[in-house]
Amino acid sequence: MRDGGRIAGAIEIVDAVLNRHQPVKDALRDWGKAHRFAGSGDRAWMSGLVMDALRHRASSRVQMGQDTPRGLVLGALHRGWGLSAEAIAERLADDPHAPSALSEAELAALDAPSADLPLAAQAEIPDWLEPSFVRAFGGDAAAEGLAMATRAPVDLRVNTLKTDPEKAQAAVVAKLKDAALSELVANAIRIPGTDPRAKAPPADAIPAYGKGWVEVQDIGSQIAALAAGMIEGGQILDYCAGAGGKTLALAALSANSGQVHAWDYDWRRLRAIWPRLQRAGVRNVQVHDGKEDEALTALADKMDVVFIDAPCTGSGTWRRRPDSKWRLKPEALERRIAEQTEVLERASRYVRPGGRLVYVTCSILPEENEDRVAAFLESAPDFRAEPALGAMMETGLLTGEGEVQVGACAGRFDALQLTPARTGTDGFYICVMRRGEGG
Numbered sequence: 001m002r003d004g005g006r007i008a009g010a011i012e013i014v015d016a017v018l019n020r021h022q023p024v025k026d027a028l029r030d031w032g033k034a035h036r037f038a039g040s041g042d043r044a045w046m047s048g049l050v051m052d053a054l055r056h057r058a059s060s061r062v063q064m065g066q067d068t069p070r071g072l073v074l075g076a077l078h079r080g081w082g083l084s085a086e087a088i089a090e091r092l093a094d095d096p097h098a099p100s101a102l103s104e105a106e107l108a109a110l111d112a113p114s115a116d117l118p119l120a121a122q123a124e125i126p127d128w129l130e131p132s133f134v135r136a137f138g139g140d141a142a143a144e145g146l147a148m149a150t151r152a153p154v155d156l157r158v159n160t161l162k163t164d165p166e167k168a169q170a171a172v173v174a175k176l177k178d179a180a181l182s183e184l185v186a187n188a189i190r191i192p193g194t195d196p197r198a199k200a201p202p203a204d205a206i207p208a209y210g211k212g213w214v215e216v217q218d219i220g221s222q223i224a225a226l227a228a229g230m231i232e233g234g235q236i237l238d239y240c241a242g243a244g245g246k247t248l249a250l251a252a253l254s255a256n257s258g259q260v261h262a263w264d265y266d267w268r269r270l271r272a273i274w275p276r277l278q279r280a281g282v283r284n285v286q287v288h289d290g291k292e293d294e295a296l297t298a299l300a301d302k303m304d305v306v307f308i309d310a311p312c313t314g315s316g317t318w319r320r321r322p323d324s325k326w327r328l329k330p331e332a333l334e335r336r337i338a339e340q341t342e343v344l345e346r347a348s349r350y351v352r353p354g355g356r357l358v359y360v361t362c363s364i365l366p367e368e369n370e371d372r373v374a375a376f377l378e379s380a381p382d383f384r385a386e387p388a389l390g391a392m393m394e395t396g397l398l399t400g401e402g403e404v405q406v407g408a409c410a411g412r413f414d415a416l417q418l419t420p421a422r423t424g425t426d427g428f429y430i431c432v433m434r435r436g437e438g439g
């Protein structure tokens with residue numbers, strides 16, 4: 001395919017996402033099925049363009065003066081991929097499968113000097129979230145939002161139950177040559193974000209993945225798991241275990257000793273956990289897939305650490321799922337807040353006196369983070385916040401640079417707010433609380 005036809009395809013896919021509310025993955029797959037002549041290189045190119053059109057929607061609609069799939073794709077080619085109006089016009093003229101030629105108005109919009117954008121457009125976020133962003137980041141709101149509109153790298157966690165970082169890195173590099181050990185965490189590997197036009201590195205297809213030496217996990221998520229602290233031999237409850245990403249990291253942290261209890265209120269979400277536990281060689285996880293009262297009663301007041309990977313808006317993962325940025329509505333945020341309030345209250349019952357409660361979201365919105373912690377601490381006077389960085393340092397897995405960068409993310413309650421701009425990771429909020437000995 002030539003670029004004109006690919007641009008036409010990208011416009012159709014953005015239309016399916018925004019106007020027919022299809023998830024990006026499904027829209028890309030359906031388009032591929034209906035256009036079998038498109039090769040994998042074509043599909044990767046279009047996928048990159050679709051994702052960038054969604055990432056840069058807010059600024060493109062100001063620049064292009066339209067919020068149409070066509071306007072967003074043209075905006076992404078210009079603002080994201082650096083093509084001039086002439087270069088875009090050439091690609092459209094060059095291919096009978098291309099969309100119609102640029103209109104006078106589009107040419108003028110593309111040629112206009114970069115508009116003086118309102119803050120929400122500079123930050124590439126929906127208007128209604130601007131106050132939350134300003135609350136979270138003050139004068140850095142635009143830069144933080146913009147960093148969330150970039151392409152994310154692929155990160156791997158070395159599974160120390162099966163191998164060590166050097167051996168794993170050598171095995172990964174043999175297949176993915178750019179892979180390098182993380183500067184922040186001792187057992188993390190990063191495969192840098194590649195050209196948006198290229199295919200994402202197939203990390204889950206390499207032999208090291210098949211052997212359970214590595215897991216695909218954002219480094220922010222890996223850092224969040226470290227907040228459980230030194231847990232070897234301990235009793236841990238992963239209260240929102242879902243597909244088990246954190247469970248696996250906690251099992252590795254505990255070196256297969258003690259016990260990690262994995263539970264999720266929606267047992268269907270635990271489906272993926274079984275093969276993952278097996279592949280990773282985990283032996284100390286007990287999955288509880290019953291109703292809470294039946295499954296967890298015996299654990300009340302007994303856990304050394306209760307880990308809450310709370311249901312949230314996922315605003316910290318917009319680099320990977322830019323469509324969710326536009327699907328998020330105030331009502332959904334309200335629902336997540338209600339769930340978070342409930343989860344904190346319920347999960348805290350399992351912490352033993354003197355034990356730890358770790359509250360994590362993959363969100364950057366203060367409403368889901370420090371506001372929830374503030375409300376919880378007010379309702380539960382036997383808990384107090386303690387520095388999340390301190391708990392992480394117990395594991396010995398943060399590097400010197402990791403300690404500096406992660407430590408710089410500390411805020412109210414000594415909790416940490418990681419972001420793409422600050423730590424080059426997804427956005428994660430991590431708060432550690434301790435239950436009083438007499439509590």
Ligand SMILES: C[S@@+](CC[C@H](N)C(=O)[O-])C[C@H]1O[C@@H](n2cnc3c(N)ncnc32)[C@H](O)[C@@H]1O
Nearest residue numbers: 240241242243244245246265266269309310311
């Ligand atoms: C962020 S996901 C967990 C991801 C998982 N820990 C991982 O690393 O793969 C949040 C989970 O919380 C669960 N959840 C939502 N509301 C809940 C509630 N009221 N009580 C317990 N779990 C809940 C959801 O089913 C979902 O699996």
